[in-house]
Amino acid sequence: MADKQELARLFAEIAVLLELKGENPFKIRAYETAARILEELDGDLAEFVASGRVDATKGIGEALALKIREFLATGRLKYYDDMKAAVPPVLFELVKIPGLGPKKALQLHEKLGINSVGELEYACRENRLATLPGFGAKTQERILQGIDYVKRYQGQFLLADVWPLAEKIAAWLEAQPGVDAAAVAGSIRRRKETVKDIDVVVAAAEPEKATALAGALPGVETVLGQGPTKASVKLVTGMNLDIRAVRPEEFAAALHHFTGSKEHHVGLRGLAKDKNLKINEYGLETATGERLAIADETALYRTLGLNYIEPELREGLGEIEAAAGGELPALVAPADIRGVFHMHTTFSDGSATPAEMAAAARERGWGYLGVTDHSRTAVYARGLRLETVDEQRREIERLNAANPGFRIMAGIECDILPDGTLDYPDEVLAGFDFVIASVHSAFRQSEADMTRRIITAMENRYVGVLGHPTGRILLARDGYAVDLAAVIAAAAATGTVIEINASPYRLDLDWRWCRRAKEAGVLLAVDPDAHAPAELDYVAYGVAVARKGWLTAADIVNTRPAAEALALLCRKRN
């Protein structure tokens, strides 16, 4: 079947192939754009072509439309097949190494016959790179470090592993004499679920004195590079940190520049150009080279005729057009959350009692907590047997009686069995205040089976929430094969809430799909899936996902008071 995701992947890979061939960067961008258009496409590929939308879509011209038609008809792309056959596979591996781009990678393959990362490492140790033009001892050393980096971490880190550290480093920098301000930028500020490095922007009257601090930063292993406005270091944790220093009056522009994304900037600069302005990391310049003062990011956007765009939205996915039209949503904020529904206690695989979890929830200013231990089939997680269900309910009733003003709800995270039935019979499910249904087994079902399985579960009138809808574990396990568009449509049809699992290891539903869910009329819940009191703070990551998904407080169930939120989880029962 001619799948749009498959074609998106082919286009993206063509972009890499073109880069390896040293092709025109704008041609490369055209393929990257086309890949993104297909990824975001509503409906299937056949309909996209049949309806003629393919010819009306900006960014898809004659040549790309032809390739889309070819793929639809034959399931292949000759252009891709030919190019793929002509480019040695090792080049794909080599360009993943920091410091190695297409040009140098090609040289290594052609001149030194490098055919694997292992061979490259060996060649470095034998000192053979230094013989090539454009290469030297330093390059060789850098490549060795890059190989080490890729081998140890694949270059990616969980947001949760770097965000707190990044804030700590920014605070340290800000406290240094001569430093006016320091702030975390880059993909951390945009709250991407995984990030490659840490970017910190610093304001100082003498920027070179700020970058000179690089070697003294807490947690530094080595200084990789250092100039008057920029420094790079490697931290002992294995990740890289870039410091960018500018004068105080340039801070807002620099913060904006280094927050990205690349795609957002490309769009913004095009817009600036239309207004005869130039954006760079120092500010806005007119055609005559006059620099316009930018007090803050809001001023920068306003100068371009746009409303302020929150960092989480700066992904080049329509936010500029929405800002121009005054159509950006008022994003949900952490303070909007009034309680949570998904967490575990010592009754199953949690480490704290319901009383301890409730106390922790109260400390966070919440008014309610939904206790959802695992169901009986989840033996690995000590899922609740029927008699334990009763025991837990009595405990929760006792706690509620003792603590007026705070509501504990007796819920369950019920396994969705491989055939789509639930782990307890309906009469047991009816006894819970609410039910989250999740897949925890038989991950390897076909997409059709998995999709049918999940939709069947959502059709159960007691299922209020679909938990972690794709089952992915970030940097460890892909989600199971499932037709999310169909799941979202079924959630809308049945009135089922979809969970944004706020565990930083999951963050699933992915933010790219949140917007689709919202547009389909689906409500979402931001739930920590906490197994210990401190993990209730995961909610911050879930809110970040919701914000990246353009969601407002109204789109999130648990921004509502207890009774109203609970009623939404039970609206199918009547």
Add this chain to the structure above:
DNA sequence: GCCGTTTTCGGCCCGACTGTTTTCAGTCG
């Protein structure tokens, strides 16, 4: 490869740093 009330050709976002160079290409973000 895309696009167009200045254009169907000639643009397409912009700059810093490194290493190896003796004027700049490559890489990165």
